Amino acid sequence: TTLEKLIAKEKLSDSIDREQRTQIIYELLDEVLGLGPLEQFLRDPSISEIMVIGTDKIYIERTGKLVLTDKKFASDKQLMTVIERIVAPIGRRVDESMPLCDARLQDGSRVNIVIPPLALDGPMITIRKFSEKKLSVNDLINYGSLSKEMAEFLKICVTLRKNIIVSGGTGSGKTTLLNIISSFISETERIVTIEDSAELKLQQEHVVRLESRPANIEGTGEIPIRKLVINALRMRPDRIVVGECRSGETLDMLQAMNTGHDGSITTVHSNSPRDTLNRIETMVLMSGMELPIRAIREQIKSAIDIIVHQTRFSDGARKIVSITEVTGMEGDIITTQDIFKFQQTGMDSTGKILGEYRATGLIPTFAEESKTKGIRLNLDIFK
Incomplete structure (x- = not known):
């Protein structure tokens, strides 16, 4: 793929193993096409909720318990880009004049977004994932x-x-x-x-x-x-x-x-x-x-x-x-x-x-x- 060629060109493949190379490719794809560091949590069926507090804190709920992950956003700009990707497909906007927004991802997951000045610690995202498993x-x-x-x-x-x-x-x-x-x-x-x-x-x-x-x-x-x-x-x-x-x-x-x-x-x-x-x-x-x-x-x-x-x-x-x-x-x-x-x-x-x-x-x-x-x-x- 183009990403693999880029890694080879930069001679990164000599210093990283296959697993690390695959992870880098996934992270790049998530960044370019998806919701950045949130994508891996959206893919994980054991996670029911994702909570973002500013750039530095991403919590998840797994089996009913909250866990602080080690994932972070690189900057406010990256976080706001992810927010824009969430709201744009459904015709919503989030800015200082409209700092609150409820939205839905393509899979049906519910999203709530709050940004400054209402959110004092940076932009906040709460995602309640849509479970594909039909419980009886x-x-x-x-x-x-x-x-x-x-x-x-x-x-x-x-x-x-x-x-x-x-x-x-x-x-x-x-x-x-x-x-x-x-x-x-x-x-x-x-x-x-x-x-x-x-x-x-x-x-x-x-x-x-x-x-x-x-x-x-x-x-x-x-x-x-x-x-x-x-x-x-x-x-x-x-x-x-x-x-x-x-x-x-x-x-x-x-x-x-x-x-x-x-x-x-x-x-x-x-x-x-x-x-x-x-x-x-x-x-x-x-x-x-x-x-x-x-x-x-x-x-x-x-x-x-x-x-x-x-x-x-x-x-x-x-x-x-x-x-x-x-x-x-x-x-x-x-x-x-x-x-x-x-x-x-x-x-x-x-x-x-x-x-x-x-x-x-x-x-x-x-x-x-x-x-x-x-x-x-x-x-x-x-x-």
């Missing part, structure tokens, strides 16, 4: 993310068209779990998915994918999630799956769930099932509709059936820590009951979290409904 519910069971009984229960909930909220903190695996739960939807149904950045990988035949659009350079043309949720109602959906509810679209989602579009699924960023309900209440208020708190809670109680809460533990493991049913209201308070919980028992010498999944012994209130619909619900899983 059996994979999650093998990873210890949930039990067989919990998986069986979630499948029944989807079959019974229960409205499900997947909740959890940042990096807890909400989108992955949303994918798994959505895989239980029948092949015969029309599914409309709505996301900020397309990450869902539903395998059913009849899937309609919608993606929101940010404002252009002139500050116009934005199509937010909320507008897509409203539009989805006109598309004859059997199921609506929203990647994440963050703001006023939550009210439209609740209204959809309450007006015949049952079996819908979304995610909410929260710290517990109770916090999930509080967050939903707050996000409904963000819609601009001046509704009484009691009316909002009535909507939430009527719309949401199940909250599946997931946590990332200190050892990097992601586990469903509770499956909670919304049962009704007592006074002005929404009532719930835990159906399954993860009980942590300790930690081994390597820092691995120890514990077990337990049924609480409580039977979901819709157990009778499954009988009338001819869907077998094995009550033994709740013992």
